[in-house]
Amino acid sequence: MIHSTAIIDPAAEIADGVEVGAYCVVGANVSIGKGSVLKSHVVIEGHTSIGENNIFFPFSAIGQITQDLKYVGEPTALHIGDHNTFRENTTIHRGTTEEVPTTIGSHNLFLSYSHVAHDCQVGNHCILSNNGTLGGHCTVGDHAIISGLSGAHQFCHIGEHALVGGCTKIVQDVPPYMIVDGNPAAVRSPNLVGLQRRGFSEEARRSIKNAYRKLFLSKKYSLTSLIDELEGTETAQETHVKRLIEFIRQSERGVIR
Known part of the structure; x- marks a missing residue:
């Protein structure tokens, strides 16, 4: 189940049945739950705990150090739940301090080039479409959808069951149950179809x-x-x-x- 070209640190904890494809790199402080799949060219580093049945597509970079300039080398963490999909070139960063890990829930879908920055908290059943980007310290409620090429400023909260339209600039909090779209962003209607x-x-x-x-x-x-x-x-x-x-x-x- 582990390709001969994969590089896995002996200290990493890999559950039985995990598939690790060609040219993947798994660091020393990583734990991966059963049923998870690393397709190929996946890099997972840092103090990163991954639950069961997650799938990582090529060139996804998981658990990289924060881009926050305040970071001074602490052993910060990333926690990922179960049944998540991370498509090609997705980037998920660890927290900036030991006290606040970046957290991803379960049953989420991260499409190609989506980015979750340091200290973010993402709930369950969320979708980040292609190039959807969360700045540091953002919070995303359950069942929220962030459409392609949309970006959220640091410290923004996106409420549960909200829908963010494509190419939307988010600089304030997105109310739950609403559709938000535009630049500058505005509430367009309640998300009635989604609800x-x-x-x-x-x-x-x-x-x-x-x-x-x-x-x-x-x-x-x-x-x-x-x-x-x-x-x-x-x-x-x-x-x-x-x-x-x-x-x-x-x-x-x-x-x-």
């Missing part, structure tokens, strides 16, 4: 749509004042609308409108 596909009830979708109309169609008033008005309505009692309000109130960078 329906993921089993959101008609009532939940209707409530999210009503909240969208209240919060994002008018730019005359601040989000804070609009949320205050929304919280006095029946719509605000729906579980996902509560989450949307919570996300906006907790945002430190401000929320894309």
